[in-house]
């Protein structure tokens with residue numbers, strides 16, 4: 001079982017689009033997948049066709065009242081489940097002040113849910129808000145992996161240091177198992193010089209910070225680039241994933257490819273021993289940032 005936080009403190013970089021469509025692609029591969037929408041804006045919830053507040057309890061009840069995840073999650077497609085968000089989640093930060101261990105509430109309830117479920121999940125994907133808040137911290141404590149969506153523009157790397165610093169602090173203090181699996185380039189304009197430059201900058205950036213003990217030691221830039229595709233921008237308003245809305249679009253092609261890449265190449269460092277070791281494909285090293 002893999003638990004992945006989709007994280008970048010910047011807004012508009014493709015976190016929600018990636019969480020939802022990657023989850024849908026994994027579900028289509030037969031993987032039981034759970035999405036946790038930790039953003040009070042509830043975009044992932046809407047994207048998967050639920051109305052925040054009208055579809056029963058949300059992660060707000062989970063975090064502030066300890067409601068079990070099994071009571072909150074809804075099935076939205078074969079193999080695809082979501083714990084929705086609600087605008088009330090924005091208040092959780094304040095409500096949880098004074099709660100001891102407030103950053104591990106989600107981790108504990110997720111552990112309990114995974115024990116209680118008759119069938120476990122293959123993937124848990126967490127859509128984080130665009131901030132380094134208590135909600136994000138809960139995701140980072142419940143996760144084993146981080147995927148960072150990045151938009152390939154000239155300020156793309158700006159803010160990455162801060163993000164990696166935060167992840168490192170989390171690994172030192174509360175979740176030593178956390179690893180950065182990789183960076184996925186979203187809203188990618190194929191064929192532009194800038195796209196290529198950002199990929200090179202990124203490689204150099206990680207190389208300069210390479211350190212076997214760092215949580216990003218195994219990080220790579222995913223070979224799959226998510227190209228800019230209008231269908232991806234349209235499908236949320238229909239409450240559908242790209243595979244329901246436009247299954248033959250480039251967007252669907254890219255997210256299916258990302259899911260296959262993620263499936264095939266988990267970093268060894270997060271191997272939990274409950275599934276067979278990954279078969280590294282021949283070009284695995286080529287796609288590494290190192």
Ligand code: ADP
Pocket residue numbers: 010011012013014015016017018043130186187188226227228229230232233234236
């Ligand atoms: P975040 O969750 O990081 O704030 P979103 O996933 O909501 O980012 O994406 C920001 C906006 O860009 C949304 O309107 C979304 O529909 C759109 N978008 C995301 N990825 C793509 C893409 N590959 N092509 C076109 N539009 C995209």
Ligand code: MG
Pocket residue numbers: 015016017039043128
């Ligand atoms: Mg979002």
